[in-house]
Amino acid sequence: MEAVKAFNGELYSLNEYKPPISKAKMTQITKSAIKAIKFYKHVVQSVEKFIQKCKPEYKVPGLYVVDSIVRQSRHQFGQEKDVFAPRFSKNIISTFQNLYRCPSDDKVGPPTPPAAVTAGVSFFMGRLREGRGCWLTLTKHNCAMGRGKGSHYCANGVSLNLSADDSRG
Secondary structure, three states: OHHHHHHHHHHHHHHHOOOOOOHHHHHHHHHHHHHOHHHHHHHHHHHHHHHHHOOHHHHHHHHHHHHHHHHHHHHHHOOOOOOHHHHHHHOHHHHHHHHHOOOHHHOOOOOOOOHHHHHHHHHHHHHHHHOOOOOOOOEEEEOOOOOOOOEEEEEOOEEEEOOOOOOOO
């Protein structure tokens, strides 16, 4: 459990840095996650909680932490023995929804996702659609439900609408 505490310390120290987060800091976080691989469920839960509760400017770095951990795990242990990707995939829908949400104390008017979050998610989704080294498969459909705005994605048989209007929770 000491490894998980060390990982949480590294992860939550992101709040001390002003975005963009350096490659060295991202590497430190990733290395501490890999060291805590025996407690991978705790690591995944910590990252998901961080994305859910952090300030809007740290949501994209949180997404990059997910990507970095999964890529390193797959590189180091191979796709068959990777434990992080399947675990992150279980709650990926709610994680992406949390990327668009702001903590209640930051809401002044109608909540709209910050441009950086939208850009980060768009970049990540673009990489998923293009299939460039992706660990999660999403499929995009035209949204025929609701107001008909935005992009509708499906992951592991669960659908996700990433339009700003419909993801306000």
